[in-house]
Amino acid sequence: MNNVSQRDAFWTRLYEVARQDRRVIAVAADMGAPALDQFRRDLPGQFVNAGIAEQNGLLVAAGLALEGKHPFLYAIAPFATFRVLELIRVENSIMDIPVTIVGVGAGFGYEDSGPTHHILEDIAALRAFPHVTIHSVSDSTMAAAVAEHSCGMKHANYVRLDRAVLPELYQAAPDLAKGFAVLRPSKAGWLIGTGYMTHKALRLANRLAGEGLDLGVMDLFAMPFDEKAFVAALGKAPRLFTLEEHFLAGGMGSLVLETLNRHGLAIPVKRFGLEMDKGYSYVYGGRDRILAGYELSEDDLAKAIRNWK
Amino acid sequence: MAATLKAKAYELKKTMLETCIRAGTGHVTSSLSCAEILTTLFHGGALRFDPKRPAWEDRDRFILSKGQASPMLYTVLGDLGYFPKEDLQKFAQAGGPFGVHLQKSVPGAEITCGSLGHGFGLAAGMALAARMDRRNHLVFTLLGDGECYEGSIWETALFAGHHRLNNLVAIVDRNYQCVLDFTENFLALEPMEKKWEAFGWRVKRVDGHSFDDLLDALKGVRSRRSVQPLVILADTVKGAGVGFMACNPIWHGAAPRGDEAQQALRELERSARDE
Missing domain, CATH: 3.40.50.970 (Thiamin diphosphate (ThDP)-binding fold, Pyr/PP domains)
Structure with missing residues (x-):
């Protein structure tokens, strides 16, 4: 399609x-x-x-x-x-x-x-x-x-x-009842994206793999979702990164943190999204420029992921 | 007919007042202003319904958009046998389904409603569905006049007028009062007829406590020739029948207690006798 x-x-x-x-x-x-x-x-x-x-x-x-x-x-x-x-x-x-x-x-x-x-x-x-x-x-x-x-x-x-025409991620529709899909497997941690940011997560994973950092990618597309299946899919991941084009307060990253908390999992999580103190964007000239204003360009994200301990 | 309805209305108002006094809460004055309207709808032959089959497909829908008048509707529904009348004693009490504002969990209540400017739009959607399915039932909805400050009311009025939803009948309980003050003092709603006419509605204005007026306005409602939706602007008195509560904004949303409760019941009885 x-x-x-x-x-x-x-x-x-x-x-x-x-x-x-x-x-x-x-x-x-x-x-x-x-x-x-x-x-x-x-x-x-x-x-x-x-x-x-x-x-x-x-x-x-x-x-x-x-x-x-x-x-x-x-x-x-x-x-x-x-x-x-x-x-x-x-x-x-x-x-x-x-x-x-x-x-x-x-x-x-x-x-x-x-x-x-x-x-x-x-x-x-x-x-x-x-x-x-x-x-x-x-x-x-x-x-x-x-x-x-x-x-x-x-x-x-x-x-x-999304308003934009984006590349296809799925050959066939994912299991909607499950609410998430693994797009790239990994044992060294996950990039979890939603909507537009799932596309960024995939590009980042490819880029970081070339640098020796092997992260998997999940698309979290339904909320609520099948938490048991999600926890099982996480496996023994040492860390998670969530990516969303949404303010950090209460967004998808918060939902992931709440889910880990509810299941007693102490996995370190770094959430990438819009910092509240940056407020709304009045930057024009395209989505990439807007995201750069929130330090969410792919360069920013790759660097932040590499440096996050 | 009018004399029978009058006796029924007094019985219902008394039960409603006793119910609120027992619970120590409930919008008594908002209920009193629409008592004759509800009595006419449910006992005057206007509405088609069957208490034994609350989900009967061909029933007319009655949507109480001014959800704060729930004690009056609960009383009417209990009296008709939608649920045991004694259950009214659980109004706003543990173990009962009755919220101070209208709750869908009460048999016969079509919606949950407390926030204003909701029921009217739902009623329009239900009327549109009936039109799509070529069904003959009508959708009646009772609005508060204070509710007409909500913008959503006029969005729906425009929509229903344009789509000629002549299976929709709105009644506005025009009691001229809100919580703080009288409508025409703080933000005038008049001229109401012109507003509704301009939105494409057939308008009738009646004395909302007169059974003759209400029956006349609803006469032939099932066989109207007009393609326009019908609105009945019913001029009423908030707290009608209880002198010290009537036209007194301080009594909004309250039930009388102690001596005042007894006085309210006496005044209600006297007003029914004197009329």
């Missing part, structure tokens, strides 16, 4: 499912995608534009779900989540209404749009809600698989899609 954006892969697969299942409804908050045009054209009875009104979009989607539909709320990620956070709390967490919230632009995906369009806190916020699963998607094969999987979910699901 090379050269296909995650959102087009997602909507293409969902379109295929929706043609067979009238319960699948797209609720867009005035957000498009080339693949969504096909959905709108062929399935107008299953497409709703809620307008630039995410609160109404979330509520209408939840009302549809109460009547047995499988609604997908679609918007740019910060608006699909933080604009409606208290509604997600009441409708999807407290009332446990199964809506799939599809947010585009994970991390710095909308790189030059500035901090209103970056989303760097969503994992922390949404994983605090019982009944809400997060799918932090890392490639288009996974995006398509998550689209189909979402139709059968009994609880709410937040799908964070």
Whole structure:
């Protein structure tokens, strides 16, 4: 599925499912995608534009779900989540209404749009809600698989899609129920990435291997995930590095630390993400420039990993 | 019909008041303002429902968007047999399903609701689903007027008007009061008719304590020719029937205690007799 954006892969697969299942409804908050045009054209009875009104979009989607539909709320990620956070709390967490919230632009995906369009806190916020699963998607094969999987979910699901067209990581969809996948095995420690940063983790692993440091790579894409399988997969790893395009407070790295703590594992962990004191980014000219501002360029990361004792 | 409903409304209000007095909590005044509205909906033939089958597919949905009026709805549901009436004694008590704000765990309650500006949008989604499936049931929802300060209400009003959800009936309990003050004093909501009309709704304005008015407004609601959703602006008094609580913001969210509790019950009885 090379050269296909995650959102087009997602909507293409969902379109295929929706043609067979009238319960699948797209609720867009005035957000498009080339693949969504096909959905709108062929399935107008299953497409709703809620307008630039995410609160109404979330509520209408939840009302549809109460009547047995499988609604997908679609918007740019910060608006699909933080604009409606208290509604997600009441409708999807407290009332446990199964809506799939599809947010585009994970991390710095909308790189030059500035901090209103970056989303760097969503994992922390949404994983605090019982009944809400997060799918932090890392490639288009996974995006398509998550689209189909979402139709059968009994609880709410937040799908964070990258805006960029990224290289494929998977030949076939990974085991979504497990929530993570080993992309490169190792006994000398792990680089654990999520979303966009999983791609960086793979490049770093290759680079460091050339320097004699052999680290494995895991893609942690669902939260919560199968913790027992995760702990088993870690093996006797002497150390872990987590990489996320997200503030460090409460993000994926925090979740890994909590998991180790819950299982009584004292493995040293270095978390790479956005330091809180650096705040938001007003750097333009591409994602790499933005990440360099947080000392998360590949050179910075390689050096920090080599030097971390 | 109106006389029967009046007697039923008094019985329900008395039970609601006793329930809140026993629990020492509950939004009594918010419940009193909508007592006649709920009585008309559930006993005046407007709503189609079956207490023995709370999940009956063809039931009309009733969404209490002003979730703080839960004591009134719980009382109505218990009285209808959705659950044993005696269970109301567990309102806000250990071992009961009844939160001070509406809880979905109570048989007959469609949603959990306490935060405002939620139920109305859910109701619109449910009405849209009914439209998609060509089902004939209606979706009724009761909003508070203070709830109309929430932006989400107007997002949904615009949406329901545009999509011509004429299977959606909203009733606004227009009691003119919020927690701190009267609406028109601190942030005017009027003119309400013009606002709803501008959002594409058919608007009726009634005395929300008059059964004749309410019955008339709901007459033929199942066979309306209009493609517009219907909103009934029901002018009410917060705390109606209990003189010292009525139109007195300090009584928001509270139940009377001790001597005041007895006085409230006496005043409620007197007002039912005098009307």
